[in-house]
Amino acid sequence: MRILMVCLGNICRSPLAEGIMKDKAEKSGLEVVADSAGTAAYHVGEPPDQRSMEVAKKHNIDISNQRARQFEVRDFDAFDRIYVMDKNNYEDVIALATSTEDVEKVDLILNAVNPGENRSVPDPYYGGKDGFDKVYSMLEESCSAIVENLKKETT
């Protein structure tokens, strides 16, 4: 299973989602390739935000080797599932889709926990550190649900 996590800048939320997904997949023995990207190019080539690296580290996850990149149309072919953080990311990604198959790959990550509710992971960039703790716990819960569902699908 190839999973892409997408946010706006690819420095705060989606790098965390990528790191958490890799950690959980490894611990549960699932064959998952995880990556992340941003819909915008502002931070291309940069490491994750310091606050994301810190909250990940608190949970023994190292995301410091990640570098931001922009979402590309070819990601629709390179990945099986594309999890976006918020409704703007959803609109921006869907605008690049060229088939219904592409569209069906995309979902808001919180729908893994609250199916059909279309909730957004809030952008923590302009807030304080507590925002990053909150984002971490939302993504942790979502990635757990995704991994549990994958386990069911593969058995």
Ligand code: 4NP
């Ligand atoms: P992210 O957060 O989408 O979770 O990576 C943001 C990072 C940077 C900006 C916005 C959101 N920015 O405007 O530079």
